[in-house]
Amino acid sequence: MYMLTKNAHILFDPQEWKQLVQIAAAENSSVNQLVRRAVQTAYVKTARGLQIAAAVDKIRKIRPHVKGINYKELINYGRKY
DSSP, rough: OOOOOOOOOOOOOOOHHHHHHHHHHHHTTHHHHHHHHHHHIIIIHHHHHHHHHHHHHHHHHHSOOOOOHHHHHHHHHHHHH
């Protein structure tokens, strides 16, 4: 686990807070944990996914696309050594 070192003050309307408390109780969690998990899911993991997708696109643009590769021939050639 990592050490939490930053603090944020978030204001919720009473109905939202009530719902968050109920969800946290049902999940045997805290509202703080719910909010951190939501941030991870909605922003951090999504941002990482976008970075990975961008990297894959770069690789595809750099790598030449060759049609008609005879993979069986390549495998058999590689088996010679």
